[in-house]
Amino acid sequence: MSDNKPFLPPEWAPQAALWCGWPHLADEWGGNLEGPRAQIAGFIRAAAAHVPVRVAAGSAEALASANSAVGDVAKVMEVPAGDIWLRDTGPIVTGQGAAREAQAFRFNGWGGKYLMPGDTETAGAIAASEALPVSQHPIVLEGGAIDADGKGRLLTTRQCLLNPNRNPDLTADQIEARICAALGIDEMIWLGDGLLNDHTDGHVDNTARFIAPGRALCQMPSGAGDPNTEILLEIEATLRDAGLDVATIPSPGLVRGGDGEPIPASHMNFTITNGAVLVPVYEDHYSLVALADMKVLFPGRKIIGLPAGHILGGGGSFHCMTREIPA
Template structure:
């Protein structure tokens, strides 16, 4: 007997599946960006222009001023979409789309400002607003879950970190097995690979998209330490070991090494925070000497896609990079 659409388990497509559109956040809260939006807006505009050659871009703007500045900067190559937004991090505030074509469904989760640290008006409304714009039905879930905290390979396998997903500031009343059950129900995944900690000083409590990503079914990529002063050396080595023990094919590329903020503190720069879309991989670079090597190695891994490195230092000052600020809509 054929099953109805409502009886079918959800399927979370991998990020290298075809995209109908790519949403990008546009910064509007000057206090979240050290008092100056010029730098991050310039980096994001560069990203949008590069990506728009490969996929339709929708820029999420949450105020009159944001709409005006986004239209002036990239209105000739992207759709400027007025929806509720706090900050730009659509990977975490936007919906997670399961299925493809007419079977797509927008899975929406509770968002609590990364464990209550960064609560901004509009962020809790963004997921449904994107789904409504795309005319995709929503299914809401009580679990606190951010998209940057998980990474899937399209075969039911999922990467995450205990530092984030098991953090008491997310779902304090749920244990690991209960969290797995909730995610499996919402996204259709059935195999979990748990890493430990993420990068030092990561505002998100160690999102996995800064440390390890799938690039094909069963094939994960992570970083090896760069330089004697890499602040994440031990963490990166532990991640690689865990991935290999899980039976995955594992490839490593260099990390950016030690990257400091204006006060001299290490910040969570990562070559892992790339965005995959139709025909291209857009990689954040931080003017470090290891980026050229990372780009060359990624180019060899992503056959059939261009690999483009773009400046992201100003975006990093806000706490993330290209993957964090985007949300793809599967075709």
């Protein structure tokens, strides 16, 4: 093994900082920023008790409103950002300590669906703020499309990574080889589809996550009307077939959006940070069960359930809007 091989720390490794987005494009939020800003402020306050939080404000107005809301507990900085989804637009940081390096992949608005000014500059701006060297990669990759266990394994989905709207000129083998080389990965575990109506074309951080080396967490269907029943069962089976130790928590079940259609609500879109796991919850019994299960799965970490319905209205949740900087 080369000494120069990159190392992608797992999310449970010690963190120097946690970046979080701040909503500022009203059109992306149905014209109302009040709800998502209130829920994100609650998240930032909870996270700031465990890790230094940096808030990425994409406009002068966002800078002022974020400072007013959370400036007493977080460092707010104006950086180019179309909106809050730093998991996908921010850098993926490899290495630890003095060996840290920001890996910046090409971002194309989730396959050209949501193009917002500033999003292609976010990774470089965060890296510069953290004084990290940057390595640029021409392949399209969003951070929410992958999840690492710190021992050379990576989870992803075919629906997203092999979507022709991402890297149409590359084969699956070429995509895998380039990501493995950039991030120091030995084994990619390919799941099939993500959640129904997921704007990201099936990001894995909504369906399956590593919680320890070789140990994955996914959701079991909840209620007779769970719109993702077949998808969730297939994910669990695929993880087990890959030889992983698999734990499950309940899904939120059927959660409808304003138009009455199912939305990709998930307990999997949690953020792990120093001493805590921040979990999106919804107004249902299943969230209470999921939180109780996670207290057993994350010994030594505080499990913090926080409402995320307004944030989900913008297309994602806690993990989607954050990006950790390893210590």
